[in-house]
Amino acid sequence: MPRIASSKKNMRKSRAATVRNRAQRSALRTALKKATGSDSTPIEKVGAVRLLDRAARKGLIHKNTAARHKSRIAKATA
Numbered sequence: 001m002p003r004i005a006s007s008k009k010n011m012r013k014s015r016a017a018t019v020r021n022r023a024q025r026s027a028l029r030t031a032l033k034k035a036t037g038s039d040s041t042p043i044e045k046v047g048a049v050r051l052l053d054r055a056a057r058k059g060l061i062h063k064n065t066a067a068r069h070k071s072r073i074a075k076a077t078a
Contacts, residue, residue, distance in 0.1 A: 021060060024055065024058075024060055025055075025060060025061075027051065028048075028051050028052070028055050028060070028061070031044070031047055031048040031051050032048055032052075032069060032073075034048070035047070035048035035049075035073050036072070036073065036076060042077075045073050045077060048069075048073060049070050049073060052066040052069050052070055053066065053070075
């Protein structure tokens with residue numbers, strides 16, 4: 001347990017970020033599974049692409065990873 005006040009604050013911040021990142025990553029994975037399924041709707045695919053863009057912008061995933069997933073979703077629809 002840290003004694004320094006700034007270290008305590010950093011620990012609180014990192015815990016909060018971990019919880020937030022885990023929830024967002026889980027939502028992204030769920031959306032990707034729904035979008036790549038055989039009975040997916042165009043709305044689900046647009047939603048997944050939107051989440052991918054946001055995750056890449058926020059640094060949750062790498063931009064090339066987002067681009068790769070978006071490409072695969074587009075290829076599956078064509």
